[in-house]
Amino acid sequence: EPDNRIHVIDLMQTPPTLIDTVTVDQQPSGMAINSAGNLALVAHRNSGTIGVLEIDGKAVTMVQSLDMGEQVASVAITPDGDRALVTKFSSHKIAVLDIKQGKVSYDPKLDMPVGLWPYNVQITPDGALALTADNGNSGRSDGHVDTVSVIDLSVNPPRVIDRVVVGDAPEGLAISPRGDIAVAVLLKGSAGIEKDSWVYNRNGSVIVLEINGKSVRPTAEVEVRGLPEGVVFSPDGSYLYVGNFVDSDISVLKVDGTSVHNTGTLVKLPAKPGSMRGRTP
Secondary structure, eight states, rough: OOOEEEEEEETTTSSSSSEEEEEEESSEEEEETTTTEEEEEETTTTTTTTEEEEEETTTEEEEEEEEEEEEEEEEETTTTHHHSEEEEEETTEEEEEEEETTTEEGEEEEEOOSSSSEEEEEETTTTEEEEEEEOGGSSOOOSSSSEEEEOOSSSSSEEEEEEEEESOOEEEEEEOOSSSSEEEOOOOTTTSSSSTTTTOOOOOOEEEEETTTTTTEEEEEEEEEEEEEEEETTTOOOOOOOOTTTEEEEEEEEETTTTTEEEEEEESSSSOOOOOOOOOO
16 A cells, blocks of 8 residues: 655665654655755655655655645656656646745646656756656556657746657656756566567667757667666766666666667666666766
């Protein structure tokens, strides 16, 4: 059943130590921390709320619960910390939150229509664009193409300016810290599909998207392993790591400029990776 806990881990201790557990709303899923490190936003799928967490040193407190009116899956905060974007999964929209002095507000009139069933949203390092992974088919592979939506954040209000066809069931999504490419991870029928179905594939893949100003275009597709979900760039953008849920491992991909290739290196894990997170220096 949906849980209602956020765990706080002190990374300054050796080994890292759980120091607190914060009660929040039901089914905390997507999370984002602002660049100042004093505020976190949490998307609660079951409650349909955004939780606002105040971070003061090692103390974390939930100070606000914002009703979004439906299931929300993920959240991203702009580099300047003034706004956030939230995926409204069931209505196929992106909500815009305003952040001022630690208080968060929401105007439903600014909701933006994107592709079907958006799971993830990411913002470019310069804050000019946002991308969404429009998963399609209520969050499951169906063999049909889906999209990545492109949002222009340089205008007021923000608006959708493009939808890029990428393939079947993009879920994981990451933007390079260099800002020149993004990747969408395609499930491609690699889990939950009968093996005799035309939809089934043993492995998923990564679609490489080149970002040039406000233009976003697919340039390559790189195969990884079963049910890839989590994806993250190294801090300098020279490597890409993809978590393969079915195979309990991480594929290591090399990034050369805007080109990406699979090195064949696999990092075995003791359990199945459902998500990954990185940090730009």
